[in-house]
Amino acid sequence: AVGFKIGDGVQNTKDIVKECSDVDCAANFVNGLSHGGYSGWHLPSRDELLTLHTNWSSITKIKIPKGVYWASNQNTSNKANMAHTAAIGTTGALVYEQKNSFASINVVAVKEF
Numbered sequence: 001a002v003g004f005k006i007g008d009g010v011q012n013t014k015d016i017v018k019e020c021s022d023v024d025c026a027a028n029f030v031n032g033l034s035h036g037g038y039s040g041w042h043l044p045s046r047d048e049l050l051t052l053h054t055n056w057s058s059i060t061k062i063k064i065p066k067g068v069y070w071a072s073n074q075n076t077s078n079k080a081n082m083a084h085t086a087a088i089g090t091t092g093a094l095v096y097e098q099k100n101s102f103a104s105i106n107v108v109a110v111k112e113f
Contacts, residue, residue: 001027001074004046010112012072013042026070030109041109043072046084046094048110053092066090068097069106 001012016027030041044052049071052064066089075082075096082096085105097105 001072002076004073006045006047006051007112009042009045009048009072009110012045016043016072016074026107027072029107033109035109038111041111043070044108044110046071046073046086049084049086049088049108050092050094052108052110053086053088056089064088064108065106067106068104069108070097 001015003009003012013027013031016025017031020027022028027043030043033039033041035041049069052069056064056066066087068085068087071084071086071094073084075084081099083099085095085097087093088108
């Protein structure tokens with residue numbers, strides 16, 4: 001799950017689901033999500049998440065709260081422990097976080113765009 005570009009979130013999520021059997025895994029949560037009659041959700045890649053941040057004020061209709069959110073891409077040198085996060089609606093800062101920090105980091109499910 002190392003794709004960073006727009007469109008990479010779908011494959012990243014599939015890759016994570018194949019490797020992560022943890023029920024609390026963010027990718028497993030969005031992969032099985034059915035909302036508003038829609039399925040096929042995925043975790044956004046870094047660039048998809050940054051696009052949400054850049055357009056946050058104009059997409060208030062979907063009501064994404066300000067906060068730190070998981071991206072679907074992992075740290076290429078430490079895939080087992082680290083994944084990207086981004087601060088949406090605030091600074092847009094990108095950092096790698098320990099995957100075991102899941103309780104303090106939000107998840108947003110997106111459809112392919």
